[in-house]
Every structure is written in structure tokens, then in C-alpha cells.
Amino acid sequence: MSTIKDVAAQAGVSISTVSRVINHPDSVVPVKRQAVLAAMQALDYRPNSLARALVSQRSDCVGLVVGEIDSPFFAQLMAGVHRVLLDAGKHVIVTAGYHQAEQERESIRFLLERRCDALIVHAKALPEEELAALLKGSTPVVLINHLLPEFEERCVYLDNEEGAYLATRHLLSRGHRRIGYIGSNRGIEDGADRERGYQRALAEFGLEADRKDQVRAFPDEAGGHDAMAEVLRRSPDLTAVFAYNDAMAGGAINMLKDSGYAVPEQLSVVGFDDVILARLLSPRLTTVRYPIGEMGALAAQLVLHDLEERFPAVEQPRRFTPRLIERHSVRQVSPDAN
Amino acid sequence: MSTIKDVAAQAGVSISTVSRVINHPDSVVPVKRQAVLAAMQALDYRPNSLARALVSQRSDCVGLVVGEIDSPFFAQLMAGVHRVLLDAGKHVIVTAGYHQAEQERESIRFLLERRCDALIVHAKALPEEELAALLKGSTPVVLINHLLPEFEERCVYLDNEEGAYLATRHLLSRGHRRIGYIGSNRGIEDGADRERGYQRALAEFGLEADRKDQVRAFPDEAGGHDAMAEVLRRSPDLTAVFAYNDAMAGGAINMLKDSGYAVPEQLSVVGFDDVILARLLSPRLTTVRYPIGEMGALAAQLVLHDLEERFPAVEQPRRFTPRLIERHSVRQVSPDAN
DNA sequence: AAGTGATTTGAAAACGTTTTCAAGTGGTGC
DNA sequence: GCACCACTTGAAAACGTTTTCAAATCACTT
The missing domain is CATH 1.10.260.40 (lambda repressor-like DNA-binding domains)
Structure with missing residues (x-):
């Protein structure tokens, strides 16, 4: 060459x-x-951009750490980040942490060694101190979905509790009183937050969340399928289920149909995320919209401002509020029928 | 630092x-x-990996160009490549061509300037001469889904015609005789290949592909929806439809259900790709499995061998043959009923 | 005691750029 | 015809590494 x-x-x-x-x-x-x-x-x-970056001390690259490369959810995140960064003449290097601290650490190390000008990080497995140390370093970092109170303005995140609350409230307002929860067994905060939202909504209606109505499984289609079977076995009188994410909801719906249940006639289902899938399921899935693409775009704007003054500071709040998307997987029910 | x-x-x-x-x-x-x-x-x-790469003339990075970052199909490709490369201690830099020659060119340029040790490229918009020139360069390249006869052993690709043939044959074997085709309007080869396969199967049964039974649209859910409506308008007597990909099939199924058609009772549908979606649709989609993840893995092994002798040469053929995955979106029909 | 060979070390060159600095060029105004 | 200035140019330093080479050290052998 x-x-x-x-x-x-x-x-x-x-x-x-x-x-x-x-x-x-x-x-x-x-x-x-x-x-x-x-x-x-x-x-x-x-x-040779290596030589160029070496002397000019800037690579025009920003590193992005996602949870996994092959998930529709993270795909939206990547796309959001990509879009605004490419327009600004920056490039993106994507890396996956696969929900394991060691992999996340390695991903970040790689990006730092590669001298990315900034990092956008979605890491749930890493201890908070490590994340805090990273934020304190000289490379600008923004965290996705991980609120470090110490660095509030560097964290772009979703109000998970509110999302779960919205979903559960919706079910409640449609008359459901026996509502199960199909959760994630990945020990990350989102899970706890969503459970809290679920419980809060229930509490507002004077209901208490019954432990046996809640089942955790791996947060994918198969997990949703199995969890649904389990929760139904435990609590056959449920009239509705709220799932940790759309994939689980999809698995749950499949399980229900396979067992001869009609959705939503016999059992209503609400998901979380609003990935493409939600519109393609039948019934079309009522779910909570997770604006992860927009969150990625915001994170990108944040780092852009860090990198060059020509990009304006962003005033927008870092906390995103989810919205309920009503489709056809929830049915009105008479509360007294229970 | x-x-x-x-x-x-x-x-x-x-x-x-x-x-x-x-x-x-x-x-x-x-x-x-x-x-x-x-x-x-x-x-x-x-x-500083930049300095290191500069002197040692190797970056331990391989560049990957995909069609778009936020699609389940390319997600599988990325995951396949990632998996084998990470195991080998290499890193992956992903870039998207967004199906436009200019973007593809820019992506490749970026990766080359960044001195990736090798490239894995999925580019359908770039003229063949440009691709050929790239292959001739000093950086090892493997092409995904683009057969350049001149560089056959550097191309990992799927036999698209065979896939479409399989799908159509399946429909034919289930008694269907009026079979529509919902194609892609993106002027890439796959489309033409799949149409050929469709026609070949039809021809084997003494049928001729009627132009009015074939509609092209943007290859996503909405395109599938619209194309389905159009093809049904033109040819109301169809008993089955073969779609360019699963997303289009999903859109088509939605359209059908919305209009009161039962699937597969009144109309059978076959997709292509076998993305996660296919298992979640209802009815679960009968489709053609596109082993894109494995193809990515193969491509990765190919470049690994180029890069270091310690990785064995791969003997496996570069041409992948698709397989039909039977699920529940096709119904047996009596041919005479038409 | 001196020589031998193996091991460990540091100086310096190299990788391919950008940038600083000073020198060179040519034009302008008097 | 000369001083001045603006513009254009090239030499050289710098960026942070790896690697080559030769020097230094060390433990043995004789």
C-alpha cells in the first residue's frame, strides 16, 4: 500500500x-x-488513519458498547447512534459486552486502546465503581441505561418503573385484577425497576403482588414460553400477563395459543420495548414503547458536543419516559367476573 | 493518558x-x-493500539460491511462473524452500506484507511469492477452474497434460486397451482434469482408465471402489506403467496388477516430468511432458512486463514444451499379445487 | 583468571502522518 | 531599485509504539 x-x-x-x-x-x-x-x-x-490519529490525537471514531449485536433492541440503539454520528463525519466502532462483566470490560478496553474520541456505553454487568472510574477518565463517556447519580448529566436512561407502571395500570384500567408478571432472570436493575412499577400499580388498586404470579426466565422467546407455562400452572386464574419484553411476550402468546388459549379473549398480554416484532405478532402486541433509537441519538449528540464546540449543547433531559402503545393484545374485562 | x-x-x-x-x-x-x-x-x-498497529503493520481488526445495522438479518451475519473472530483474538469493526453505492464505497474506504487486516463485505450496490479491484488489492477480502466468478473461492453466497425453487415447489406439492410472488423492488440480484427459482418450479409443473401474480415492493413489513393488497386485487383467485423475505411475509399475513382472510386456511404463505420473527408469527411461518450466521462464520474462518497460518484452510464449499423449514403457514389443498 | 555463551538490557531506527518553523518566492508601494 | 509583506514550500520534530542491534551482565568451563 x-x-x-x-x-x-x-x-x-x-x-x-x-x-x-x-x-x-x-x-x-x-x-x-x-x-x-x-x-x-x-x-x-x-x-493511513492510524498514523494520522497518532499525531493529531483524534481518531474521529466513537466507540459503542452494546449488550449484544444480534438483537432488534440493540439494533435500534446502534442505528440511532450511527445516524447522528455519520452525519457529523464521525465513525462508530461497535462492540458487544454480552451481559458479562469480563466481556464488557474487554470491550471498553479495546475501544480505549483504539483511542476512540468518546464512548457510548451500555453495560449492566460492570460494577458501578468501575463505571464511575471510566466516567472520571479523560475520554468523554455517556452511559446508556445506567444512572450514576454522581454523573447524572452523562447518563441517558429510561424510567423503567414508570413503563411497567403504565403497562400494569393499563391492564388494571381494563378491568383485570389477576395480573401475572413474566420477568427476566438476568440480574439487572431494569428487572427490579419494572417489578416495582408493576407492584406500585397493583398497590394503587389495593392489590398486592403475589409472588406466585411472578416468574422469571431468560429474556427471550423461549424464556417467555416457559415462564408463561409456569405462571399458568401456578395461577390458572390469571386474566392478564405483563412481560419483561416483547420477545418474551411473543413466546408467551405462542405458548398460550398452542395450549388452546385465545389471546386476548381469554388472556391479555402486554409487552415492553415495542420492537418491530410487536406489530407483526397476532394479535398485534400492546406494549410500552422504549425509545431506544432516540436515546442513542441523544447520547450521540452529547458526545458530539464534547468533541467539538461547533455542536450545540443539548438541553433535552436525559431521562426518557416510556409511552403505552395500545394494540390488540389486551381485552376489556369486567372486574367482578373474577 | x-x-x-x-x-x-x-x-x-x-x-x-x-x-x-x-x-x-x-x-x-x-x-x-x-x-x-x-x-x-x-x-x-x-x-496505544494505533501506535502499535502503525509499527507492527497489523491491527488485529477485521472490517465488516453490512447492508444495514438495524435488521435482524444482518444482525445474524454480524453475530456469526463476531463469534469466530473474537475467539481468535481479533476485533471487528462494523460499517453499513445502506444499499447505496456511495455509502458502500465510503464504508470500505474507512475500513481500509483504518488499516483493517482483512475485510468481509456485503455490498450489492457497488459495480462488479469496483469489487473486483478491491479483491485484487493487498488486503484480503471476502465477499458475502456476491459471486464474482473471477474470485470464486473468496465469495460466500447462498443459492437464491434454489431457495425460491424449494419454496415454490413446496407450495406446488401441497396442491397449490395459483401462486403469487411478492418481490423486492431493490434492484439486486437476489431478487432476480429468486424470481427465476419461482418460475422454474412453476414451469416444472407446466405452469407459467403470470406477470400479474408478481408484485414488487420495498422489502419490509409495510411493503409486504401493500404488495399483498395489490396482488390480491389483481389476482383474487390466488391460493398461495411466496414472499421475498420474512418481513414481507409478515406484512402480507397481517394484511390478509385484517381483510378477513384466514391464513393458511384461505391463503398459504411462504417466506424467506427464517429470522426470529418467523417463529413468532401466527401462524408460524413456513420459510426458507438462510444460514447467514453460518455464512458469516465461514467468511470469518476464511480471513483468519489469510491472516495467520495457525488457522487451517477451509475446505467447505462457499456456496450454501437453503433448506425449507416447514411450519404452519401452508395448507394442503386439492389442486382440482382451483 | 580468562574465555565462552547465554541472557538481559537500552539506544536508536522505523512506522506514516501532521504541524511548526524558517526559508524562499514574487508582488506591491514608494 | 529597495523594503516590505503575503504566500507557498520543505525540513524536521513529534505522536507512541515495536524491533533490531550491540553492549552489558552473568554463570560456567577450562
């Missing part, structure tokens, strides 16, 4: 001049500029 | 020694090694 030296030689100028036509084209006289351009073309020259 | 010099100073050794404890720990005497390790710890030292 040809270097700046080759180009300089071929064009009969110094390497400084070549560098200048790359970075400040106007500062070199047209005839030489043309010669350099021609030489670059002829040699298929590509500036 | 501290450098190797700082570490050397703090440990009272030369930078060569520090470099050695990083790269060949056994070659430095234990007492100094400990001192260096301690200094690194104390200073939170992280080797």
Missing part, C-alpha cells in the same frame, strides 16, 4: 505539500495540487 | 523493557517485570 512518501515522490513535491493538499487544499498552488491529486489517484493512495 | 515512557520512568527501566513485558514477558527478569507491571497498574496504562 502506497504512502504519502510515494505520492510526494511521484508528484515531485515534499510530503508536507501532500499532507497539505489533503488537509488544507487551498494553501497549495493549483498546479502542484493537481499533480498531487493525480499522483494520489495513480497510486490509489489512502492516508 | 499515560504512555509507555511514563511507565518506563516510573518503573526505572527503558521503554524497550516495558514493551517487552507487554509482548514477551518471559524475556525480562522477574524483579523488573514486577516493577513494570506495578507501574502500569498505578498509571492505568493502556497501550
